[in-house]
Structure formats: structure tokens, C-alpha cells
Amino acid sequence: MKQGFMKGGSCLSNLVESFENVTCAVNNGEPEDVIYLDLQKAFDKVPHQRLLHKINVQMLPGCCVFLAFCFLTHPIVTIGFLALYSVCTELMGLVGMEGLRNHKENSEGKYISPFHDIPLYAVIDKALFNMVVEVPRWTNAKMEIATNIPLNPIKQDMKNGKMRYVANIFPHKGYIWNYGALPQTWEAPCHKDPHTDCAGDNDPIDVCDIGSRVCSCGEVIQVKVLGALALIDEGEMDWKIIAINLEDPEAQLFNDIGDVRKYKPGYLEATVNWFKLYKVPDGKPENQLGFNGEFKDQNFAIEVIKSTHEYWQSLICKKIDGGGISCKNVSIDDSPFCCSQEEVESIVLSAPKYVKSSSIPDDVDMWYFLSK
Template sequence: MRALLSRCFLGSLRALSGPGCAPQNQLVTQVAAGRRLHLSRKSMQYLTEERGQPNSPDYRIYFKNSEGKYLSPFHDIPLVAETEQMLFNMVVEVPRWSNAKMEIATKEPLNPIKQDVKKGKLRYVANIFPHKGYIWNYGALPQTWEDPNQKDKDTHCCGDNDPIDVCEIGSQVFVSGQVIQVKVLGILAMIDEGEMDWKVIAINVKDPDADNLNSIEDVRKIRPGHLEATVEWFRKYKVPDGKPENQFGFNEEFKDKDFAVKIIKSTHEHWRALVQKQINSGGISCKNISCCESPFKCSEDETRDVVHSAPTFGCAHAVSPEVDKWHFV
């Protein structure tokens, strides 16, 4: 069964990246920073569709392929974008410098991007001086899952039940829902309230610095202070909410690219077991349109019903001025 899934996975990758791909949709326009994209947006071979009102609990970003078929960014976008250079697809959830904690909704059908809610309130990360919001484009690798039932042999912590996180350190600011190809450089072992929460460090392969950044040591040399800032950001970002500082494995040291790829492959295997129903999903929605041998595979009509049942796109809600407050911790 595993071999069959692997062949289907590689086949879908070739279908997406080969010469037979449908042309990119030209209806979607690029917008300047600070402006919002409407209805449909282009992100490589994927389109996104907004539903609900931005800055509200009902806001969702759904994904479609180049043929307009709805899909899950968690399950249907391939992990590997290009095998020879070992490039991975990254789903951007949070643009650099922004505060809204946007994330793949793992427990909702088709796993749209939504803003996290705690105690009935939308979540925003605090501005901890000197940083404004997130200090990288933040997102996730599709087809990965940090299994809460699997204990890491080094940190002795179990996974956080989410796709593996990515910090993209290039110069461009992306938007929520873009799918970009990244080169992995290293990984940080963050421990969040006792759970393993890996942070992959990567760079957009089209970034001007991509050719010069090939390892975590390159980042240390070419971007002095960036890795230290990353550790401090993750250590303190929950402190203004009354939470304790986060901890780290390996004495707060970043592990290299080979170690990162090993962790990514492991989380991909955990995802594979999840989508094949070989393991308890724990409430995660595995509805998909492309995963071979998956009992959760669904029809085009089913996916359309999921999206069309969500509220139509509307005007954005105002954001509280408190979001721009500085915190000194």
C-alpha cells in the first residue's frame, strides 16, 4: 500500500510540474503591500478563494488547482516540489511583519487557512521590541504531520498535531495562501508547552540570496544576528499573553540541512499513516481529492459543497489599535 501511495504521489507531482500543466489563470492581479486580494488569487499553480469577512472568525481562504477544483492545502499539495534540487512546497500562512495568527485549519474539511481563535477572540502575535509581528514569512510544509503519539528520541517530546512549520527568510513579503518553492537550510527544535514544534529555516528558491544561502552556517555568516533573533522571537512571543517562555532542544542550537530533511521525511511518513487511516486522526479532517489509497478521498461535488456552505466574501472588520502596541519583555 505504501509503495502504491508513493507512486501516486510522484505521479501527481509530475502532473503538476510537467509540460502538460494548464496555463496559469490571468484573472488575478498582484496587489501592493497593505491592500487585500479579492475572491481569487494566483499562487503558482494554485488559486485561492476568500470566504467570510477578513479580520473576523468566519474568514477562510480555500484552495483550488489550476483547473478550478477545490483541494486541501494540507493533503493535496505535494510536499516535494522538485526532487533533484530537493525543493519543497511551502504554504504561506502569515506574511512577514503582520500580526494575525493565520493557520491551516487542520480540523475543518479541506483545511482552509483561518485566523486562530482563543477564548472567543482572534489571535494576534504581539510586537516584542524591536520586532513588528512575524519576522519571516511563516507557513507550513504540506503533507507533513507532527504526530502527538510519537515521542522524539532526542527531546523526548511528542508532536504538536500540526503540519511542520517553516520560517522563510528571503527578502520578499508574500501573502496568506501563496504556495512557494523553498530550499531548506536547517531546523530549530522548539518545545511549546511540552510539545515538539519544529521550525524549519528555508528560503524561497527565487530569492536573490538563494544561491548564496545553502546551509545554516551560510545564514549565520551572511545574515548575522538573524538566527539569534529567531530564537529570541520564539522564546518570548507568548509572554505578553501571560504564558511562560518557550524552551528549545539541543541547547538552542540550529541543526543542519541534512538533519532538517530527516525530520521532514519523518513527518511526511506520519502524515501518510494519517491520511491512509492507519492511525487515529484525533479530529483532523483528512478530506482530499488526490491521495491514492486514502479512504478520505472525496468528489468534486463534495468539495464544492464545503466551500459554498461558507459565508460569501465580505468587507473586512476593523482591527483593534491594540495590535500595534509595543511590548518590552
């Protein structure tokens, strides 16, 4: 809508005339663009929580509620965040096709690494973290950040030449949360966890989002950390962070791990059972859990995250040998692995784009009935 107020007319008359133009265009099937200026002044006339609630119930995609919240409290910081870290997705292939690679771009269309270039901490509050969604809830394809490939695209894991899918443990279908990773973290294999005496699994730390919305592969969401579960996966330390999407309508109810038991009874017990048994259908033994399978609280989980972030900082600055991990990035200026956009574009363009279709195996839909 390109409509200025006419001199001599009241505000009401001008608004009525403007909306008349809009409604006529809509009735004729014509598109209309609306630009709101001086948003904070207008927003401050209405309670912010009411505005956020209205945005939320419209089920807008991405992190609209989070960004609106940021704008209402720190508008200048939020504008800078949008310019630097607004993330969109480019899918190169489909699930079930060999060589699926989901490369990430920023708002300027420049490629970035979801492992290294997306900040760990979300804007404003360091209790809020960015999460890269790898596997949407109720799906089976084992998608993950490829730590050994330049720019670390998200791709489907393979084993013995076959695509990997997680088994369905009755009564569940696939993953029972949105599953992903915290960027700029690293469970270092050179570090033994003081609580379990197990070395890290050489990956970013994993996150389980217990929010109600099913996210998309490659989506970046802001999450509130609630607790942690110490999974020992084939002898390696593999922390599982329990968190909730900040956009979730009930996010304000969850501030620690005890709130999950209160408001989502049975979810934590199902999570323990899932992680213990999910490899059993592949002929492997049950996974072991530290702390007798007890969940640790929010403060403990945040300390674990901080530790993995510190090891990532050493990795990206080449203070620790990362072995086969690719540390190429475009935003860490003091990293010897920081590269130009020309080099990044060359990497993406030279990546193989497979088109050979691989049918999804029938047993992906099978249920496995296992004793707890």
C-alpha cells in the same frame, strides 16, 4: 499579437513589421497578446542564468523563476506539474473578520486541501519543498491551516471568542519571516521525538522563509531547506524549519544553516529570541528550546521532514487515528478520505460566510520590551 511571417520577406523585415504593429497598438492604448512558441530552442541561445536573472529582476509574482528553471531543464515534467499543481487563491472574507477562510483551487478551478493535496516535494529536486504561506512577514494576524475543517482552509485562529494576533516583541513588528507550513507533513501526537522526548503538536511542520520578498497569505512557494530549530511549545514538539524562497535573488548563496549566519548576521539570534518570548505578553512563560537553542543543519532538518511526511502518509491512509483532523482530499487515490469534486464543492458552498466585521484591537500595534 497575431502575426505570421510574410513569404518572400527576410526575418529582419518580418520582425520589424511585427513590432511596428505592436508599438502602434500600444501607443493607442490597445492590448496586445504575445505567444512564444518553441521556447526551449530560443532559450538555449542565451545563457540560462542570464535569462533567470532578467525574469527575477522584473519582480514577477508567484514562482515564475522556479517554473522557468524547471522548463529549461525538464520541460515535459514542468508542463505536467503546471497542469496538476498550479495553485491560485480564493479569499472568503478579510483579515479581522470572523470566519475568514482561504480555500485553495488548482489550475482547473477545482478545490483542494492545502494540507493534503499540495505535494510536499517540489519538482526535480527533493531538497526543494513546497511551502504554504500562512502569515506574511511583518503582519500579526495568526493565520493557519485549519486542520479540523474539511479541505483545511487557511483561517485566522481564535481563542476565547477573539481573533488571535501575535504580539510585537521590540524591535520587531509581527512575524519576522514569511511563516507557514509544509504540506503533507504531520507532527503526530502519538510520536515522541527521540531527541526531546516530547510528542508532536498535531499540526503540519512549520516553516520560516528568510527570503527578502514579503509573500501573501495562501501563496505556495518553493523553498530550499537550510536547518531546523527545536521549539518545545507548552510541552509539545513544534519543529521550526528554516528555509529560503527559491525565487530570492540570493538563494544560491544559501545551502546550509551556517550560510544564514554568514549572509544575514543576527537573523538566527533574533529567531531564537522571538520564539522564546512571543507568548510572554499573553502572560505565559518563555518557550523552551531543544539542543540548548542551537540550530540543526540541513541534513538533520530534511530527516525531520521525512519523518513527519511518513506520519502524514499513515494519517491520510487511516493507519493512524488522527482524532479531530479532517483528512478529506481530492488527489490521494489510496486514501479512504479521497472524495469527489461534487462533494468538495458542496463542502465549500455550505461553509458559513461571515460578514460581521471585527475591528482590529489597538494593542495589536503595541511594542513589548522584554529582556532576552
